[in-house]
Amino acid sequence: xxxxxxxxxxxxxxxxxxxxxxxxxxxxxxxxxxxxxxxxxxxxxxxxxxxxxxxxxxxxxxxxxxxxxxxxxxxxxxxxxxxxxxxxxxxxxxxxxxxxxxxxxxxxxxxxxxxxxxxxxxxxxxxxxxxxxxxxxxxxxxxxxxxxxxxxxxxxxxxxxxxxxxxxxxxxxxxxxxxxxxxxxxxxxxxxxxxxxxxxxxxxxxxxxxxxxxxxxxxxxxxxxxxxxxxxxxxxxxxxxxxxxxxxxxxxxxxxxxxxxxxxxxxxxxxxxxxxxxxxxxxxxxxxxxxxxxxxxxxxxxxxxxxx
Amino acid sequence: xxxxxxxxxxxxxxxxxxxxxxxxxxxxxxxxxxxxxxxxxxxxxxxxxxxxxxxxxxxxxxxxxxxxxxxxxxxxxxxxxxxxxxxxxxxxxxxxxxxxxxxxxxxxxxxxxxxxxxxxxxxxxxxxxxxxxxxxxxxxxxxxxxxxxxxxxxxxxxxxxxxxxxxxxxxxxxxxxxxxxxxxxxxxxxxxxxxxxxxxxxxxxxxxxxxxxxxxxxxxxxxxxxxxxxxxxxxxxxxxxxxxx
Numbered sequence: 092x093x094x095x096x097x098x099x100x101x102x103x104x105x106x107x108x109x110x111x112x113x114x115x116x117x118x119x120x121x122x123x124x125x126x127x128x129x130x131x132x133x134x135x136x137x138x139x140x141x142x143x144x145x146x147x148x149x150x151x152x153x154x155x156x157x158x159x160x161x162x163x164x165x166x167x168x169x170x171x172x173x174x175x176x177x178x179x180x181x182x183x184x185x186x187x188x189x190x191x192x193x194x195x196x197x198x199x200x201x202x203x204x205x206x207x208x209x210x211x212x213x214x215x216x217x218x219x220x221x222x223x224x225x226x227x228x229x230x231x232x233x234x235x236x237x238x239x240x241x242x243x244x245x246x247x248x249x250x251x252x253x254x255x256x257x258x259x260x261x262x263x264x265x266x267x268x269x270x271x272x273x274x275x276x277x278x279x280x281x282x283x284x285x286x287x288x289x290x291x292x293x294x295x296x297x298x299x300x301x302x303x304x305x306x307x308x309x310x311x312x313x314x315x316x317x318x319x320x321x322x323x324x325x326x327x328x329x330x331x332x333x334x335x336x337x338x339x340x341x342x343x344x345x346x347x348x349x350x351x352x353x354x355x356x357x358x359x360x361x362x363x364x365x366x367x368x369x370x371x372x373x374x375x376x377x378x379x380x381x382x383x384x385x386x387x388x389x390x391x392x393x394x395x396x397x398x399x
Numbered sequence: 400x401x402x403x404x405x406x407x408x409x410x411x412x413x414x415x416x417x418x419x420x421x422x423x424x425x426x427x428x429x430x431x432x433x434x435x436x437x438x439x440x441x442x443x444x445x446x447x448x449x450x451x452x453x454x455x456x457x458x459x460x461x462x463x464x465x466x467x468x469x470x471x472x473x474x475x476x477x478x479x480x481x482x483x484x485x486x487x488x489x490x491x492x493x494x495x496x497x498x499x500x501x502x503x504x505x506x507x508x509x510x511x512x513x514x515x516x517x518x519x520x521x522x523x524x525x526x527x528x529x530x531x532x533x534x535x536x537x538x539x540x541x542x543x544x545x546x547x548x549x550x551x552x553x554x555x556x557x558x559x560x561x562x563x564x565x566x567x568x569x570x571x572x573x574x575x576x577x578x579x580x581x582x583x584x585x586x587x588x589x590x591x592x593x594x595x596x597x598x599x600x601x602x603x604x605x606x607x608x609x610x611x612x613x614x615x616x617x618x619x620x621x622x623x624x625x626x627x628x629x630x631x632x633x634x635x636x637x638x639x640x641x642x643x644x
Contacts, residue, residue, distance in 0.1 A: 147432030164638040176641035179475040227482050232520050372517035
């Protein structure tokens with residue numbers, strides 16, 4: 092130990108101070124590679140200050156040597172110094188991805204729905220691009236495959252449509268949103284009456300239910316007391332303009348009739364909906380998505396399963 | 400007198416003080432200019448402080464640690480813009496104390512989640528996320544259905560007023576808010592009417608689907624539904640906000 096110490100002490104000097112009597116510090120020179128690396132980074136920093144925006148000066152800042160981020164706003168070309176926001180505008184306009192997408196977007200924008208649906212090339216584009224759009228914006232409620240959530244959010248993959256299933260109807264729904272409303276009948280109908288109406292509703296879709304209840308239910312359904320027929324029509328087929336459900340097709344989105352095996356369970360499911368009503372909101376998307384995105388989504392939703 | 404390194408090394412107090420000076424230079428150079436450079440906060444219409452109900456919702460957002468998984472900062476990149484919408488502006492978080500920008504995204508960014516989904520969705524999702532999004536790994540927050548405590552909302556606003564948020568108590572402050580934000584917003588920033596405003600917004604908005612009760616869910620959904628909705632970006636051209644950088 093002491094031998095090694097003496098040997099090194101001969102080679103390099105110490106810093107000259109001693110702690111606790113004999114603890115000394117060697118004054119070794121810095122390694123060459125490190126020193127040159129340090130000088131290089133100093134030079135780099137100075138170059139960086141000159142080329143890129145760097146130092147605050149007064150109420151502004153140095154903007155760097157170049158003014159070379161160029162993009163177009165309202166047909167007029169603008170050049171800005173290097174900054175991430177200008178880079179983004181440029182990237183969204185003339186980046187590789189943007190140009191590739193734009194080419195197809197223009198084709199889709201120019202075509203009408205019939206042409207898009209008939210063109211396999213455009214449909215391939217719709218499927219690949221819109222899968223992401225659907226995932227970001229629609230899947231939270233309607234599920235990533237469009238199957239919806241029983242009782243809460245409609246299934247987009249079947250061919251039953253509350254607000255219409257043509258591409259134009261779907262576009263309308265996405266653009267403006269909807270408020271699906273059915274009043275609760277807890278105060279209008281007694282429990283027995285709710286039971287009768289529920290039986291009648293189930294009879295519409297071919298369920299075998301006692302005829303006397305159906306007869307009484309039908310009277311309530313088509314009578315002025317409940318007025319169910321205002322929205323669902325006397326035949327129970329629903330109205331597109333009201334978003335009222337077709338009760339005759341045995342496709343259920345709010346009352347989980349198919350999930351019940353026993354008739355009493357099915358009746359209870361329907362009764363609960365009649366008693367409590369429905370209040371659902373599909374938000375409007377016109378501020379968030381642009382026209383072409385909505386167009387793509389309309390085609391995509393139409394193609395999920397049951398477009399009309 | 401010749402400078403001697405030794406004099407710093409043998410004086411612990413001086414060493415600590417000088418170390419702090421050297422370290423803080425880096426921070427000061429980056430942060431301080433932002434307080435006086437003209438372009439730090441973009442000139443934009445519509446940004447206002449939170450209403451009392453939204454403020455309580457924001458407090459719950461912080462209490463439940465939502466920020467640990469959700470950021471509120473859309474960065475100016477193509478992929479973020481396509482997924483979340485317009486990048487976040489400094490102006491949009493100027494009344495946030497503390498800001499909720501974050502950098503950890505276990506869940507999606509929430510800076511523009513407002514008005515994206517319906518109130519019903521938020522209630523169903525917060526109570527039991529997997530009931531609506533089967534692949535979600537978010538925990539459920541069913542206890543948000545408990546009654547909201549709001550008796551102290553005025554004090555909470557006073558605390559924020561102390562940090563510079565323009566909530567008003569005097570007539571003079573109220574008048575200044577009317578000039579700056581317009582009558583409607585100025586009323587919602589009035590500390591003296593805070594409790595009344597809070598109840599009224601919860602009643603009108605009916606965020607948790609039941610007007611009869613006032614729950615923490617009301618407050619949190621009210622907050623989530625306004626996030627990122629204050630600025631109408633259609634009023635500004637593509638390059639406008641780049642001019643501030």
